[in-house]
Each structure stands twice: as C-alpha cells, then as structure tokens.
Amino acid sequence: DIQMTQSPSTLSASVGDRVTITCRASQSISDWLAWYQQKPGKAPNLLIYRASTLETGVPSRFSGSGSGTEFTLTISSLQPDDFATYYCQQYYSYYTFGQGTKLEIK
Amino acid sequence: QVQLRESGPGLVKPSETLSLTCSVSGGSISDYSWTWIRQPPGKALEWIGYIYYSGTTNYNPSLKSRVTISVDTSKNQFSLKLSSVTAADTAVYYCARQASSGYPDFWGQGTQVTVSS
Numbered sequence: 048d049i050q051m052t053q054s055p056s057t058l059s060a061s062v063g064d065r066v067t068i069t070c071r072a073s074q075s076i077s078d079w080l081a082w083y084q085q086k087p088g089k090a091p092n093l094l095i096y097r098a099s100t101l102e103t104g105v106p107s108r109f110s111g112s113g114s115g116t117e118f119t120l121t122i123s124s125l126q127p128d129d130f131a132t133y134y135c136q137q138y139y140s141y142y143t144f145g146q147g148t149k150l151e152i153k
Numbered sequence: 154q155v156q157l158r159e160s161g162p163g164l165v166k167p168s169e170t171l172s173l174t175c176s177v178s179g180g181s182i183s184d185y186s187w188t189w190i191r192q193p194p195g196k197a198l199e200w201i202g203y204i205y206y207s208g209t210t211n212y213n214p215s216l217k218s219r220v221t222i223s224v225d226t227s228k229n230q231f232s233l234k235l236s237s238v239t240a241a242d243t244a245v246y247y248c249a250r251q252a253s254s255g256y257p258d259f260w261g262q263g264t265q266v267t268v269s270s
Contacts, residue, residue: 142200
C-alpha cells in the first residue's frame with residue numbers, strides 16, 4: 048500500500064500570506080497526485096490534478112508542484128475563502144489520501 | 154454538468170449490511186468509472202473501491218472481504234454494499250466520478266451513515 052503523509056497537520060496563517068503544504072508518498076507515484084479543498088459539512092472540491100494542473104475554475108493563486116515522492120500545494124496570497132482543510136491523494140495505485148492539513152486563521 | 158446524489162438508510166445495526174445508491178444525472182454512467190469514498194467523523198478520507206465502465210471492480214484491501222460495488226446502467230446508478238458493519242463503519246459516505254485520468258473529479262454531497270443498535 049502507498050502511504051501519503053501531509054505536513055503540517057495544522058497551519059495558522061493570515062489573509063494575504065503565502066502558504067505551502069507538503070505531501071510525501073511512501074514510494075514513487077510519478078505525478079499521479081491530486082489536491083482537494085474541503086469545508087465543514089461539504090464534499091471535497093478538486094483543486095489540482097497530475098500534481099500541477101489546475102482544475103477549471105480554480106483561482107490561479109493555487110499551484111501545485113512535485114513528482115516522485117514529494118509534492119507541494121502553494122497558495123500565493125490567502126483569501127478568507129481559503130480557510131479549510133486540504134487533502135492530497137495519490138491515484139498511481141488505487142487511491143490513498145493524506146491525513147489532511149487544516150488551514151486556520153491566525 | 155454531471156451531478157451525483159447518494160441515498161440510503163442513515164442508521165444501520167451492527168452486523169447488518171450497509172446499502173447505498175448513487176444516482177447520476179447529466180451524463181451516462183456507461184461513459185466513466187465510479188468510486189465510493191468515506192470519511193469517519195473528524196478523520197481523513199478513505200477510499201472504499203471503484204467500478205470501471207467495463208464492470209471490473211477494485212476494492213481497498215482493508216475492506217475487500219466486506220465490499221461489493223455494482224452498476225445499474227438502466228437506472229444510471231451505482232451501488233455500495235458493506236457487510237458485517239460495526240461502529241467503525243460510521244462515516245459520511247461519498248460517491249464520485251472517476252475522471253479519465255483516474256482521480257475523482259465530481260463528488261456527491263455525501264450521506265451520513267451511523268452504525269448503532
């Protein structure tokens with residue numbers, strides 16, 4: 048099984064900050080990685096797939112990078128709507144999700 | 154745009170079988186593969202399994218012995234059955250479409266299932 052480890056688990060930041068979330072895979076997954084945003088009581092919303100491709104309609108302040116085993120999600124300038132929980136997910140072999148990163152208002 | 158909606162009992166007794174259905178609108182179920190994912194309260198997302206448009210299934214090894222996913226093309230629906238449930242199966246259950254490249258792109262709103270006597 049491929050394990051996905053996100054860091055940090057919680058991130059406190061302010062509107063306008065640049066933030067980065069890291070996701071590590073237990074083995075190489077090439078670039079078969081997606082990022083999701085989830086708000087309380089809602090389904091996850093796809094942000095990025097293939098590690099760095101922005102889903103249609105997602106603001107350009109979101110970006111993804113990485114390949115192999117290490118990946119990052121960056122939000123260039125936090126907006127109030129961005130405070131949520133973020134999950135990475137590998138789809139190289141079945142599916143595995145990271146444990147999530149909760150982005151909180153500082 | 155495709156829309157998905159989960160339906161089924163919100164309360165299931167321990168040792169019984171959990172049964173959920175996902176109704177798909179805005180597209181043909183035969184054109185894509187489909188997946189079930191769950192989220193226990195306060196925890197991360199967990200993949201349950203998926204069914205390809207060919208009818209082939211793949212399940213999470215940790216749940217494989219208890220899971221069945223099937224498709225009813227005549228109703229544009231797919232279903233999940235999870236047998237011998239325990240309190241650990243209490244979760245919000247989501248159905249989702251699998252994009253051609255393999256990741257879930259469209260999700261249902263989710264349905265809460267509680268396992269309790």
